[in-house]
Amino acid sequence: MKPVLKILIASGIAIFTFLVIMGPLTYSTLVPSIRNEFANHLVSVREIKKLQIQNFFQKKYGDIHVLSKNPIVVQSLPRFSNAFKSGGFDDAEYKQVDTYYGPLLEHFLRQYGYNNIFFVDTDGNVVFGVKRDEYIGTNLYSGDYSSFTIGEVFKEGLSNVKFSDLAWCEETKDFIFMGASPVYDITNKLLGVVICETPYSAIDSFLSQTDGLGETGEIYIVGDDYFMRSKSRFLTQNTILKLEINTQGVQEALRGNTDVKIVKDYRNIPVLSAYTPLDNLRDVNWVLLVKIDVKEAYHPILAVKTDLIIIGAVIGSITGIYIYFTVRRRAKSIPLTPS
Template identity: 25%
Template structure:
């Protein structure tokens, strides 16, 4: 297929213009996407770090509250009497301690229940928050609970406090996490353990604060067993897993996405530009390794956002760039076509002349070939005519010779004919004579 000069110039314009434009567009898009990815990961990391710090601080304050209450004069003065069966001041001491607990629950608003255990692990004073119906009863034995055993083992340490991990209550009705502290008298004698049941609503609400993370961004806590410690912001589990409420997933449903597993394995913070979350959706995330509780069990604080939303701006810009590039290509094509028309016309005409000359040359060559072939045919015909002429000449000579012979024979025949005619006259005379004789004979016969 023959490509004209104008078409070639248009193609050259396109190649020269499109290749740099495409390279710049692709490079810019990739750079922008990488930049947005880095920015989003830094934002997620900052969100995770801030919330991790808040969680650590908040639980540290809860331990501080327990330590503070254990050192109040009321607890130090009344604790021994409240925890000693048969002591005449036992009921009064219990009431004093419970009043102090009630005031603290109301002021702080972060505790569902408080109780005081004597050195045997028996509840001797107890107070529940208003509306909390799952409180413990006086006289309940808690000597096997870790919050008692850990403090009892450190009974000589006046400042010892213990924060337990999230766990399901013994009756399976609610999630509990406790802060406990050893209690001593003014004289330093160990008299029991003070236990706070922490309301974890603050942690769950903190995880659901996702300002700046868009509609798909979320943060949540997972424990070392890969179980949920806070709730998801989405209704995935209630719709796909048939849970009655999202709260039912806590300490029940497990999640083992790549970022969480790697964070626990490395025991360090890490970031992921993309990995499937528990819904199977590609997310970018920041994963923070935490050790808040005193039982040595780790948590992972996750801050994630859907990749599609995180990269909305560069994705939109990419499509805009593609549209612009298509428009630019169209403009380049039109411009190249106009330029080629204005500046390539002489070349096009020259190309036509060259083409015509080439065609004429080809035609002349063809004619020369045909003439050469015709010349050969003429030569052959001339030779044949010469041969034929020679044959005709010979035949003519032969005919002339034959005519001469025929003429001679005709002359001879003519002479013979004259002789015959003369003889015929003689015969006629004889016949007349015979006829006369016959007539005379007939007459004689009559």
């Protein structure tokens, strides 16, 4: 065999061996790196959103605690109560109190971003609301709303700061949180409770920010009853307190576990999910999930695999064609000797 032919064959074998070894080696090296990179991204988003939600609740606890000690609240609550008991909302005394304190309390409503602020005296009478709605004038011990969210937070709020879970507000046609705090005078005598409505949009603004999560990424909250506490990105109908999610990720998070893994979501689609309990919220037991469809998350892996196959096929084809034509040309150039 001619030396040149030997070199060509050896080169072909070397290139083939390189492709067989380097292709899988490159793939096995890049795939874990890509997977870890996206998992770490989901974890980062999860921790940022978790901190935002925790800070939101801490701020709201602090806001209502401070509001309950505000001199205007301490002065006005017993005056509203006395005027209400004397002649009701249409009485001249009540109107006078409302004219003086109403604008100041409306300022607090705008300052803290509340939907409404209520005063409830120790007898359970809702004696004031910045906005007049169905609760005004009712009794939260014996009235129609005693077993509603406002009645429950009032009873808890007589002794400490209390926040409700999400509840529907007919007045605003949206979901709200209700927070309550006891109000004491300077002698530490209990005057009643201040109750504040916080709109759900304050939480939704955190969850709707899905930048960097592609077309299938989603951030959502689930309560300990397995019902969503947020809106679904993929369903048009209301899912808050309506859609039950009993997936592996939710179960793990409600058991107190924090992790990122591939599970099936509430659409029964495989997703890469980063989940964690939302601890330190005091009055609610929620979990947070950040996820993206596996198909989208690992699309770069499929792209790498496809590129390696194409590159290998091209190099192998070029090498094979080159060797074939070189050998053929060499064979034609060898003179035939008579037998």
